[in-house]
Amino acid sequence: MKKIWIIAVRELKTFFDSLIAYVLIISFLGLSGFFTWLFGSDIFLIGQATLQPFFSVAYWTLFFFTPALTMRMLAEENKTGTIELLLTKAVTDWQVILGKFLACLMLICIALALTLPYYISVCTLGPIDHGSVWCGYLGLIFISMAYISIGLFTSSVTNNQIVAFLLSLFIGVFFLIIFNVLSTNFTGMIGELFSYLSLSSHFDSISRGVIDSKDIIFFLSVSIFGLILADLSLSKRNIVD
């Protein structure tokens, strides 16, 4: 556990040293703030004290920003060879992957924490359903976990960051849109399967304030599956190079 923390802290420091963190946080806050307060179906248009507009925007912005965070994680280490140096220290592959996962998650949590002023402002505007707001944040964290695992996996299969980025967007699109579309085209078992695989249905129910163990299990299994694939792809070096 300690090793995971050491790696996570180093990665987080690198985010802040290399400006990635600032660019990400500022553009995340800017984009989500713009659509929450100023443009489209914003809060004033709806006329209700709710953070629902923010959650549906953040749902999309995280979809683009998370792969940008994860793309360099393993791809760059593979490219420069620092992965060799890291894995010959007294750490396991799992500790490295979990450390990197934790670092990305922490950065996203920091970005989300900085949107709390939105919550406070909306609070002063009228009666707000506090439960659904906290559930919405929880849902965003779960979604980020799924995106990060997918991103770490795609970053581990290549040593090109752009490929890693595009690949994780590609896989993400399936969970975000395509499974949803497919589920409406099929009936019966297959339709249900696609509907279960679609991120949006799980996120919708959480952000409405319904915490179902089924949704939580879904997000956790996607994350764990992604991390296991990343681990497998790292250990591939033992078989062929």
Add this chain to the structure above:
Amino acid sequence: MSSMNIVVENLTKKYGLQKAVDDISFQANTGEILGFLGPNGAGKTTTMKIITCFMLPTSGDVKVNGQSILSNNEEIKKRIGYLPENNPLYYDMPVMEYLAFSGELQGIGKDKLQSKITAMIHTCGLNEEKHKMIGELSKGYRQRVGLAQALIHDPEILVLDEPTSGLDPNQITEIRKLIRQIGKEKTVILSTHILPEVEATCDRILIINNGKIVADGTPDSLRKQSQGNEVLQVQIADAGNRDEVISSLQAIETIQLVDPLHGSVDTFILQSKPGASARRAVFNLCVQKKWALMEMKPLETKLEDIFRELTKD
């Protein structure tokens, strides 16, 4: 300092159909600097990657102080310091932070970490550069950071993959001195394809070619092995007729072959018969004929010749 030995047993690593390392076995002991010599692509780096637990062998085993890399790699990794080929480092990290990170990962406690870092910075001569980003350093200083991170947890075993590649002659001498100093109490394995480096630093040499060990021994013993007959280079002046000199030399019974040196009129290469020396006879011949013996030197087989002999295809 506990003694640490590395025993490599029948190690094989295949990349697809190609055998990068083919059934090699050797042993390295404490206080010994073992030089891994071989042409590029001979299997040096692969062997090192397996010893440092970066990848698993296809078959065979490496035992570090009796513990196998197949079952105890966590424990072994703590005792090994590794400097990989091309010295990969995080360029966007300051030197001190990077050393702290390496130290912490290798299990150094918070209380000792700072003093270890200070000691390493002193040993590796990084004091002036310690606050810079690694990416801002020159190649020589990066190499020192690489060594410092390998040594920070005071490992009993040091594995260095081409530690002096790309450095200038002064830096090479310094790094070699550092390695010699460290090697007194540790087990050091270093790979290189620079021959003088092995002679300057190593106690023992392993020559690898096509994944197989083709020679194993001290530089001296390797030289003796390959050197059969005595070879002399002599320069004779005031002789007048070159052919007469050659035929007189050929007449000496301990001499097997006389070769005029290419591009020279009065210098000859003499090969003695096995087990015999022709030096005294050559001298006596010159005295008798009143020739001036300007030069007479034994030609040693160079390590380079041995290397070329063993690794040519």
